[in-house]
Amino acid sequence: MNTHNVNTAAQExxxxxxxxxxTTAQVHDLFSHIIRHGRTINNAPAAPGEGRDLTELRITxxxxxxxxxxxxxxxxxxxxxxxxFPSLVVLGNELFPG
Numbered sequence: 001m002n003t004h005n006v007n008t009a010a011q012e013x014x015x016x017x018x019x020x021x022x023t024t025a026q027v028h029d030l031f032s033h034i035i036r037h038g039r040t041i042n043n044a045p046a047a048p049g050e051g052r053d054l055t056e057l058r059i060t061x062x063x064x065x066x067x068x069x070x071x072x073x074x075x076x077x078x079x080x081x082x083x084x085f086p087s088l089v090v091l092g093n094e095l096f097p098g
Contacts, residue, residue, distance in 0.1 A: 024059060055072040055075075057070045067083040
């Protein structure tokens, strides 16, 4: 699993996310998209898909101090989580069938 951390208060518009080549605004867009179109898995593990090749994109908002994660599976967004909340929102059935 790969993790990329960012402090949103000090972001430059050209900030990129490792091999994903995403800006902070694009990561926020992915988070919003998955929240709107995904399904909630309550009491989910902190890291979805244990043993899978996942990349975690983490953003911490310094105004609310919430840290959100967008999870990528094989380079595609598949889940989001918020630190301190025991649920995930997932797209598709790759991580949690059913």
